[in-house]
Amino acid sequence: MRLEVDNAAVGYGGRTVLSGVSFALEQGEVGCLLGPSAAGKTTLLRAVAGFEPLLAGAIRGDGQVLSGPGVRLPPESRHVGMVFQDHALLPHLDVLGNVQFGLFRQPRRQAESRARDMLELVGLADAGARAPHELSGGQQQRVALARALAARPRLVLLDEPFSSLDPNLRESLALDVRAALKHEGVGALLVTHSQIEAFAMADRIGVVGLGHLQQWGRAYDLYHRPANRFVAGFVGEGVLLSGRVDDEGHVTTPFGAVRSRVAAAGTATDVDVLLRPDDVIHDDDAPLQARIVARHFRGAEFLYTLELDDGQRVESLVPSHHDHAVGQRIGVRLDLEHVVVFPRETQ
Structure with missing residues (x-):
């Protein structure tokens, strides 16, 4: 999916927290919204998913208006997968059952085959019979990604997916997640406050802060050609x-x-x-x-x-x-x- 965000504004509690946001993410690209806490990143991500309304502007997927004036397509009609910060795995199902959960419309044998393929893709081919609580945090995150990819979404949204993990694991897992997304040819939009995760995963990064999208571009450009003082101070050292x-x-x-x-x-x-x-x-x-x-x-x-x-x-x-x-x-x-x-x- 080609994702286009056009002059979007989001907020909560009657207050606008982010406005005038415009960027485009091409088919198969991994993008990232990077910024400090409470900057509005997750609210914007939820608006892309269809869980939150826009206060202004529009969101389009492959040219179709997903959210805009008088339009708010429900989440289940957007062909978007969501990976939550807390993994949201179902404790009464084993790992294979969790990955297979969203494939109930498919024949059972076909759904199970797809689920096993996704577990193999994320390096958990032998974990299908285990319970979610028996896995490490990083393994649970891989299961959540496998579940999101199993339904063949056009875009995957990831909300602070590695925040609960040891910092030493974040970069390696981010690289693994990126490889899985690229293997499936699925684009993604990630929300994080960690530059390590953003640099490891994203083709394009948007720095969010002070109520606006300050700059959208490659990590190299954000570091070496920051658009303003905020970006210069937030990205990298110096x-x-x-x-x-x-x-x-x-x-x-x-x-x-x-x-x-x-x-x-x-x-x-x-x-x-x-x-x-x-x-x-x-x-x-x-x-x-x-x-x-x-x-x-x-x-x-x-x-x-x-x-x-x-x-x-x-x-x-x-x-x-x-x-x-x-x-x-x-x-x-x-x-x-x-x-x-x-x-x-x-x-």
């Missing part, structure tokens, strides 16, 4: 370094001048330059030095927090065999592929 841009687009920073596409209108303008930790390179031969004020060991890398001579701080990812102590000064330089500049905000 700091905003003070700079000054001239009318030719040269930005003066403590690291020297860098080139930006942003040009001032004939006068110098104060700006903030977004620096990701991978933009700041440890280089013993660099003329600029910074003092290490904090360090976090990440196995293959250290994340150093560095203080420049003017008091501004930046972060740098450094291979972990460069083991420097807090208080030590090290040489640093910039390696900027994407120069992202925001006008300086005044209080």
